[in-house]
Amino acid sequence: MIRRQRWLGPVMFMPAILYIAALVGLPFVMAFFYSVGDVKVGSVGYHFVGLRNFISVLHNPTFQIAVRNSFIFTITSQILVLVGSTTLALALKEAFPGRRFLRFIILLPWVAPVSIGSIGWKWILDSLYSVISWVLVRMHLVKAFDTPVWLGEPKLAMMSVILVHTWHMLPFATVILLAGLTAIPKDIPEAASVDGAGFFRTLFQITIPMMLPIINVAVLFGMIFTFTDMTVIYILTRGGPYDTTQVIPSLAFFTGILGSDLAEGAAISIFLVPLLVVVAYMVLRSAHRAEVT
Amino acid sequence: MAVVETRKLTKVFKRGHLGAVNNVDLESREGEFLVLLGPSGSGKTTLLRMIAGLEEPTSGDILIGGKVVNDLTPRERRIAMVFQSYALYPHLSVYNNIVFPLKAQGVDKEGQRKQAEWATSLLGIQHLFERKPRELSGGERQRVALARAIVREPSVFLLDEPLSNLDAKLRASAREELEQFQKRLGTTTIYVTHDQVEAMAMGDRVVVMSQGVVRQIGTPTEVYDEPADTFVATFLGSPPMNIIPAEGVIAGFRPEHFLPPGVAERMGAHVSYDFHITHSEYLGAERILYGAIQGGPFDQHRVISRIPATHDADLADGSVHTFAVADRDLKFFDPQTEKRTTVRRLPS
Numbered sequence: 001m002i003r004r005q006r007w008l009g010p011v012m013f014m015p016a017i018l019y020i021a022a023l024v025g026l027p028f029v030m031a032f033f034y035s036v037g038d039v040k041v042g043s044v045g046y047h048f049v050g051l052r053n054f055i056s057v058l059h060n061p062t063f064q065i066a067v068r069n070s071f072i073f074t075i076t077s078q079i080l081v082l083v084g085s086t087t088l089a090l091a092l093k094e095a096f097p098g099r100r101f102l103r104f105i106i107l108l109p110w111v112a113p114v115s116i117g118s119i120g121w122k123w124i125l126d127s128l129y130s131v132i133s134w135v136l137v138r139m140h141l142v143k144a145f146d147t148p149v150w151l152g153e154p155k156l157a158m159m160s161v162i163l164v165h166t167w168h169m170l171p172f173a174t175v176i177l178l179a180g181l182t183a184i185p186k187d188i189p190e191a192a193s194v195d196g197a198g199f200f201r202t203l204f205q206i207t208i209p210m211m212l213p214i215i216n217v218a219v220l221f222g223m224i225f226t227f228t229d230m231t232v233i234y235i236l237t238r239g240g241p242y243d244t245t246q247v248i249p250s251l252a253f254f255t256g257i258l259g260s261d262l263a264e265g266a267a268i269s270i271f272l273v274p275l276l277v278v279v280a281y282m283v284l285r286s287a288h289r290a291e292v293t
Numbered sequence: 294m295a296v297v298e299t300r301k302l303t304k305v306f307k308r309g310h311l312g313a314v315n316n317v318d319l320e321s322r323e324g325e326f327l328v329l330l331g332p333s334g335s336g337k338t339t340l341l342r343m344i345a346g347l348e349e350p351t352s353g354d355i356l357i358g359g360k361v362v363n364d365l366t367p368r369e370r371r372i373a374m375v376f377q378s379y380a381l382y383p384h385l386s387v388y389n390n391i392v393f394p395l396k397a398q399g400v401d402k403e404g405q406r407k408q409a410e411w412a413t414s415l416l417g418i419q420h421l422f423e424r425k426p427r428e429l430s431g432g433e434r435q436r437v438a439l440a441r442a443i444v445r446e447p448s449v450f451l452l453d454e455p456l457s458n459l460d461a462k463l464r465a466s467a468r469e470e471l472e473q474f475q476k477r478l479g480t481t482t483i484y485v486t487h488d489q490v491e492a493m494a495m496g497d498r499v500v501v502m503s504q505g506v507v508r509q510i511g512t513p514t515e516v517y518d519e520p521a522d523t524f525v526a527t528f529l530g531s532p533p534m535n536i537i538p539a540e541g542v543i544a545g546f547r548p549e550h551f552l553p554p555g556v557a558e559r560m561g562a563h564v565s566y567d568f569h570i571t572h573s574e575y576l577g578a579e580r581i582l583y584g585a586i587q588g589g590p591f592d593q594h595r596v597i598s599r600i601p602a603t604h605d606a607d608l609a610d611g612s613v614h615t616f617a618v619a620d621r622d623l624k625f626f627d628p629q630t631e632k633r634t635t636v637r638r639l640p641s
Contacts, residue, residue: 190347191380195441196368196397205393209384 034266041260053267062243063268066251070275073162073233073247074226080166081222082215085173086208089181092174110171118235121164125150125236154244157237161245165232169225173218180214181207220283224276248272295358295448295481297321297344302353304339304505312351313339315505324479326472328496330486332528336505337485338453344483345374345451357449368397373442374451377458379434381426387437388422394445412440415474431459432467439471443478450475450482456491468494489529493517501525519624520545523631526624532581534624535596542634543626548581548599550622553606554615565617566591568598572610578602587613 035054038047057063092103109117124131133147142148150160184207192202208215230250233239239246239254246254248271256265299319305312314336321327329337342348344355346367354361362370373394381390391412392405400408413419416436426434435455442450455471456464472495475482486492492499493513501508501516501524509521520526520534526545527533534545551568552560567587574581582598598616600608608614627634 185378185380187376187378187380188382190367191374191376192382192393194345194347194367194372194374195394196445197393198368198397201397206382210382212384 031266031269034263035270037263039262039266041257041262049263053263054270057264057267057271062246063251065243066246066248066268067271069158069245070227070247072158073165074223077162077166077169077226078219078222080162081169081173082219084166084170085177085218086211086215088170088174089177090203090207092178093181106174107171109168110175114168114231115235117168118164118232121160121167121232122151122236125160125164127152151237152241154241157241157245161233161236164236165226165229168232169222172225173222176214176218176221177211180211183214184210216283220280223279223283227272227276227279296323296356297327297449297481297483298356298359299340299344300354300356302340302343302355303351304336304343304348305351312336312505314343314350316353317502317505317507319500319507319510321481321483322497324481326475326482326484326495326497328484328486328492328499329502330489330492330496330499330528331502332487334504335487335502337487337500337502339505340502341374341451341453341483341485344449345372346370370449371447372449372451373445373447375435375438375442375453375455377454379426379438379455379458381434381437381441383426385425386422387418387424387426387429390426390437391440391444394441398445400445408444409440412444415443415477416440432463435459435467439474443480447480450480452482452484454486455484456486457488471495489531493529501528503528519633521633523626526626532597532599536626537591537594537596538628539590541628543628543631545624545626546618546622548597550618551596551598551616552618553598553600553604553608554617555606556604556617560617560619562620563617564620564623565615566596567613568596568616569613570608570610573608575602580604580608582608 036048036050038049088106092099092106123129127147127149130147130150132150133142136142137144137147148156151157188206188210189202192206197206228249230247230253233245233247233250234253237245239250243251248268252265252268255268256262259265297319298321299317302314302317302319303312304314317336317340319327319340329340331337339348343350344357346362346365346369350363355363357370357372382393385393388409391409392400395405395408409422410419413422416439418433418436418440421429421433421437426437429437435458438455452471456467459467468491475495484491484495496513498510498512499516500510501521503524509516509525511519511521516525517529520529523536523543523545527536530547532548534547535551537544566589568582568584569587570582570584572583574583579602580600582600584596584598586592586594586596606614625634626632
């Protein structure tokens with residue numbers, strides 16, 4: 001019995017370890033390996049080239065735009081997600097007829113494959129057939145021949161990409177915050193109301209501070225998902241127009257896979273690592289420090 | 294200071310179902326310690342929450358200081374409440390917990406400090422100011438909750454089983470302390486409990502509730518000695534009052550009034566029964582004797598007797614003795630309504 005238990009544990013662990021090693025660990029090591037070599041799609045040899053790829057990437061103006069965009073994309077969408085999900089979580093906590101249905105509807109963007117959702121948005125934001133433009137024309141806010149080209153103008157394209165990504169991330173954060181919110185005993189807000197606190201005082205001095213640990217978790221996940229994501233950008237704008245919506249992951253993909261320069265693509269994606277380590281460390285630390293009831 | 298009054302107050306949670314609180318008429322007196330006592334599900338907490346403004350009445354009125362407050366929010370009612378869980382804000386220090394109601398009221402920093410020091414000095418917890426609630430013991434939490442309640446000198450105190458989270462030993466001292474504390478402040482207090490000992494010990498008057506209805510309102514002596522119906526008679530007192538259905542009437546007498554030979558003879562007019570003791574409990578200060586009446590009109594009816602442990606008669610299990618109840622200790626109830634009726638003779 002005891003002898004059997006000695007190997008049973010490791011065996012049960014094996015699938016998980018293999019999975020992580022093969023699909024996360026190996027590609028990660030290979031990315032490091034490629035980034036200091038001269039590998040291209042179809043090339044056979046490997047030559048160590050030191051930091052040449054990194055230097056070339058740092059001098060690339062498109063990379064500089066992508067870094068800036070990555071921050072704008074992540075920070076703006078996370079602020080929107082945070083405000084939106086807090087509001088939604090507070091609203092969905094209350095009992096009202098149709099709450100279950102509404103919860104389901106709000107979860108949909110997260111459950112539906114992001115590519116399908118993004119393709120839907122591509123039509124919504126189309127230069128000719130956009131329903132948003134149609135509505136604006138009918139409301140006489142814009143002229144029919146002068147509708148905004150949502151995905152074709154740099155500023156509008158960035159806004160569109162951020163909004164679609166926010167739409168996609170919102171349900172996840174809402175569900176996490178809703179869980180945090182329902183964990184607050186109902187006595188606490190009741191005590192606050194008896195103590196004379198109004199809605200906003202209760203919200204900002206009691207509810208949100210008590211939710212802070214869970215908000216941190218939601219932000220941590222949100223930032224990591226956003227920093228590393230390129231689906232929405234790939235489908236909506238392909239980084240365009242003129243690379244103005246390019247972010248680090250999409251640039252790495254276009255350079256390394258579509259542009260065949262595996263080495264430089266790997267070098268670009270390696271730049272994500274220190275960023276993500278810092279983000280993860282900061283948020284984990286603050287989550288650890290925050291009061292947990 | 295203010296008087297709390299309810300008029301025909303009713304709360305129905307599910308339409309078509311029996312109300313949690315039904316037509317409750319209640320009037321507290323100035324500075325009074327009023328206890329709402331009842332088993333769980335009797336509606337006492339719902340009643341308190343309606344007074345606090347946390348629950349909306351289905352019908353009826355709530356008056357505080359003579360003014361109808363039905364449509365006022367809890368903050369506008371100027372009441373303070375201590376919750377069963379204490380509901381301290383876990384992320385705030387003790388000091389910030391206590392001054393929270395003052396901040397909400399817009400009291401300046403100076404005033405907050407002064408009031409907090411006054412409230413905490415009454416409760417002896419100034420040294421805890423910097424602590425967080427999770428670093429406090431149960432008794433300390435209860436005091437912080439009390440300090441938070443009194444800090445803005447509310448017109449009414451509402452307390453929802455504030456002692457039920459304390460261990461038994463602490464509860465007795467906290468009970469006495471709380472009572473003294475209320476007397477000193479003189480604030481009208483409504484206190485919810487299911488513990489009859491708390492109710493009897495602390496209440497100026499006790500409101501006995503069952504199934505959403507007020508069964509009796511009276512001083513502890515009144516509700517114990519002159520119960521309005523069989524529910525009050527059996528709910529108060531431990532062990533409960535002996536209830537015996539006689540012809541056309543229900544008779545009741547408390548175990549401590551069902552007394553052994555030798556005592557009975559000295560108490561004037563009385564009725565006596567042969568009491569067959571089946572088993573007994575020795576509780577230190579007293580003995581509880583369980584058994585049944587033997588012979589006569591109430592043959593085999595189970596009754597309980599409670600006698601001081603100092604009574605040295607030999608009352609062994611299995612033995613039969615003639616026990617007696619004084620006429621003045623017999624209570625009679627109507628068999629239909631179970632309410633008190635006039636005194637009668639009881640066949641022995």
